[in-house]
Amino acid sequence: MDxxxxxxxxxxxxxxxxxKLHGHPVKQVISRNKDNARVxxxxxxxxxxxxxxxxxxxxxxxxxxxxxxxxxxxxxxLRLGRRIVVHTAGxxxxxxxxxxxxxxxxxxxxxxxxKENKSYPxxxxxxxxxxxxxxxxxxxxxxxxxxxxxxxxxxQRLQMHLAAVFCNNFTNHLIALAKFYCEQEGxxxxxxxxxxxxxxxxxxxxxxxxxxxxxxxxxxxxTMALHESLLVNYPSMAxxxxxxxxxxxxxxK
Numbered sequence: 001m002d003x004x005x006x007x008x009x010x011x012x013x014x015x016x017x018x019x020k021l022h023g024h025p026v027k028q029v030i031s032r033n034k035d036n037a038r039v040x041x042x043x044x045x046x047x048x049x050x051x052x053x054x055x056x057x058x059x060x061x062x063x064x065x066x067x068x069x070x071x072x073x074x075x076x077x078l079r080l081g082r083r084i085v086v087h088t089a090g091x092x093x094x095x096x097x098x099x100x101x102x103x104x105x106x107x108x109x110x111x112x113x114x115k116e117n118k119s120y121p122x123x124x125x126x127x128x129x130x131x132x133x134x135x136x137x138x139x140x141x142x143x144x145x146x147x148x149x150x151x152x153x154x155x156q157r158l159q160m161h162l163a164a165v166f167c168n169n170f171t172n173h174l175i176a177l178a179k180f181y182c183e184q185e186g187x188x189x190x191x192x193x194x195x196x197x198x199x200x201x202x203x204x205x206x207x208x209x210x211x212x213x214x215x216x217x218x219x220x221x222x223t224m225a226l227h228e229s230l231l232v233n234y235p236s237m238a239x240x241x242x243x244x245x246x247x248x249x250x251x252x253k
Contacts, residue, residue: 004028007065008036013115018145075099090161093154105129105138124148216248
């Protein structure tokens with residue numbers, strides 16, 4: 001399928017290179033940042049532009065790989081008739097691009113993606129479409145670039161997006177806080193690296209609730225009180241620690 005990509009960020013880079021790798025020519029990259037559009041387009045052998053008025057009108061799929069707020073602007077400014085238009089957002093409903101085309105869809109990559117990556121991890125795709133015919137076309141496209149496809153409506157996709165925030169965004173932030181704490185206290189954060197790797201590697205073998213450890217799951221009030229006493233100068237961590245400890249305790253009751 002011939003593809004036009006609108007956007008030049010992480011998701012645009014990922015989809016663009018996956019499309020090219022699996023035989024789908026990317027004909028054009030459009031982005032308000034003309035330099036970023038040019039860089040991505042050159043890597044894909046495509047044309048580039050910073051103006052929606054230059055958009056090619058003969059592509060099979062128009063991929064809107066832009067931020068959530070930008071989708072609202074595109075819905076006001078872009079008109080593509082019956083051409084297949086797809087957005088990639090987890091927390092935005094299919095209806096958000098309903099003014100652009102009568103044939104719309106969603107291909108949401110349930111993965112943390114960075115354009116700097118030389119290769120991409122496994123990327124499950126959540127698919128939604130405005131009709132059975134559009135779903136059939138998008139399913140063929142999705143199956144050519146990913147081995148994990150799920151058909152989900154907007155509400156179900158939003159639920160998965162929320163779950164992803166818990167297991168990826170929040171987890172990463174907690175590790176960043178641990179690194180900050182170690183740096184402030186003159187401790188070596190790298191000593192925690194084997195523990196961090198083990199924490200995630202064991203999830204390949206066991207459900208997370210079965211391998212929970214720590215003072216909270218044991219209701220070790222003495223140790224938790226000692227920990228909290230060390231957080232007097234770290235107000236954010238001092239708020240998070242008892243909330244998470246109580247959540248762990250109640251969950252395992």
